[in-house]
Amino acid sequence: MASIHDVAKEAGVSVATVSKVLNDYPDVSDKTRKKVNMVIEQLHYQPNVVARGLVKKRSWTVGVLLTVPFTNPFVAELLEGIKTALENSGYDLVRLSTRFDDPNYSFIKHCRSRNVEGVVVFGVERENPSIDELIHSDIPTMFVDTDIVGKRAGYITTDNQNAIQMSVKHLYELGHHKIAYISGTLGPSIANMRLEGYRQGLKNCNLPYLTSYLEVCDYSFDEGAAAMRRLLQLKEPPTGVVCTSDLAAFGAIYEIERHGLRVPEDVSVVGFDNTYHAQVFKPNLTTINQNIFSIGIKSIECLIALIENPDFSPPVITEPSELIVRQTTASPSVSI
Amino acid sequence: MASIHDVAKEAGVSVATVSKVLNDYPDVSDKTRKKVNMVIEQLHYQPNVVARGLVKKRSWTVGVLLTVPFTNPFVAELLEGIKTALENSGYDLVRLSTRFDDPNYSFIKHCRSRNVEGVVVFGVERENPSIDELIHSDIPTMFVDTDIVGKRAGYITTDNQNAIQMSVKHLYELGHHKIAYISGTLGPSIANMRLEGYRQGLKNCNLPYLTSYLEVCDYSFDEGAAAMRRLLQLKEPPTGVVCTSDLAAFGAIYEIERHGLRVPEDVSVVGFDNTYHAQVFKPNLTTINQNIFSIGIKSIECLIALIENPDFSPPVITEPSELIVRQTTASPSVSI
DNA sequence: CTGAAAGCGCTTACAG
């Protein structure tokens, strides 16, 4: 690879001058500029970003910290948003490989050694020591779906509570009075916000909150089906079910149909996420659309703002969601 | 951030000595080593990988070039394998953000400027100019699912032909004689290999190859359904269908059921990929399992070998696949 | 308008 020295020598100028044309400094004569650019072309010279970063104390890279696999649909779409926001930004995305074989491994040290300028974090439990290091550090950070703020750390999430309230309201307006809720694992803030949305949603409709109508699962198809099975065994099974993932919703639908009932004629089901599955598999799922792509985009926009502007305060963003009514919700039949 | 100079000063030694303990050189007295390590600890010193890379002319990063979105299940699982192979390897993964706003943007220049040491490529058409640059360059490259080799470039793919042959054979052994094939878009090498597998599979069973039994779709649910619709309109509709994606298979099943027929009693369907959907949605899909995760792992193992060993020849790897028999294939009923 | 020099944070012969 040709270096700036090769170009300088070939063009008969100093490296300082080459650097100046590289960086569009005005104090270079047209003649010199042309000459240098010619040589650059001819030598296929490409400035070394790493060397430049060393002197400018920058790296033009942002990191991602993900504990959830890439195969998770949320992660996949989040990354798609992140990637899109990064195009033309001048920043590249780096996934830091953890080194579990090193007992002293620390995510934040890794960021430092790589000069990563900012990081997007998703799916890391609050208890993880890296989180604490991160929020007390001066490394710009955007958390996704975790309500953590720090010195230079903000977060972005969906309006989880409102989303579930909308689902409950939708079922109520269709005429449902027995509305159950299949929650994701309780603990993380989004699960709590959503549960609160269920309770508030019922209250808004003057419906009682019954613990027998609250089921918890891990967002999966199988546990969604299992939760539904328990609900169907109740003396008064629900006629409407609000789920916190599309997969759990599909599990519930599977179970409802296995019991000889129909969706939506006998039981209405609402999902959450509006993943690929919701639109493709049958019946098309009524679900909450999260703007995951947009969350990805904004997380990067905020991160870059935090990086490039020390006065930019860590933002807290709630992204709106919407109810997408498809084929799995309808007015309850009288038969049940 | 403390630098090596800070450590040297604090420990009362030269930077050369600090560097030596950092790199486990033997020619340092125990006493000095201890002292230096103490100071490192106390200053939370973290060597700057970028600076080290500048002198060693390395970056310990590998890049990925993907044109397919992260939401594609194959991509997601491939990345999961890549990520896994990278843990503890010392290499980090970089996704290079393209700069379409720069008319001179070139992927390979970007790699060079970032000092990326090797790259994994998936889903890029053969015609893309970056491909040509890449295979003629000395940048170690592993192509996934594209049969390209170059100076330092190898590839890895599934045994596509054999996979489809297995599917055909499976149906034949169940008693099917009317076996249709819903291909993915023809052109790319994997589609051609698979089509060859269909033809060869029929030949092995002494079945005729009928063009009316060949349908082409884009791997999606909707086009899979549309292709199936056409097959069902034939005078002699098939009793068995081999698809080249799980999604297309689910589309086909949807269409079969919409026609009042049952799977597998009336028509058997085989998918391809063994994605998440195949195991989760009902009926559980009989499909070809591609070891995508393993392809991800091996692509990185080969890439690192290419990087670290100039004598290592660019490999060509065919990863075995297997037929997973589930609920969508059975012996044909006589009624059809 | 141009370039010599110092420096970013490291490593590595080499001399002592």
Added chain:
DNA sequence: CTGAAAGCGCTTACAG
């Protein structure tokens, strides 16, 4: 065993 010096490929005051 230790350290001064040169160098990796750049940028940026500063002097001329």
